[in-house]
Amino acid sequence: QFSNTTIAWYLKEKARKTWKGNRVRGARAAWQEWIRLAKASDIRPVVTVAEQVEEKLWGILNAMRLRVSNGLAEALNGKIRGLRVRAKGYRSKARFKTAILFHFGGLEMTPNPLK
Structure with a gap:
């Protein structure tokens, strides 16, 4: 069984890899998979972040596609x-x-x- 720290670290690295990845195609599916895994972790702070990412997914995908940031x-x-x-x-x-x-x-x- 993995510790909460291990799971949170894995999810952080998976999100970073998705964000930094050069592929925009398939990014929606990658983020949705990350959201599903994060919610399944039952780690409250991670679930909160997953809900925020889910809520802002459209903007995240646009930022990845356009390579812009605020x-x-x-x-x-x-x-x-x-x-x-x-x-x-x-x-x-x-x-x-x-x-x-x-x-x-x-x-x-x-x-x-x-x-």
Whole structure:
């Protein structure tokens, strides 16, 4: 009999292999098989993840097919949240927007002597 840790590790590696695999064809079946195995494990956190994957399967398959991610947007959102926390709030939305543009707008801040 396998331990819960062993089963969870196996399922993690199987999901990683499915995600990283170069084949988009058959990905739906692979994810559905993973969901079935994860739910059968009766490990509550794994079952919860399986339910989330099942709920978001359409988006997961699209991300695999299109090779896109919202990672950059999430990273920027995290930096913006950190900016708000460090400032301990802003007096208005306009000031908050200005701070976001100042810190993350990618503007060239050094003076150009040729202009």
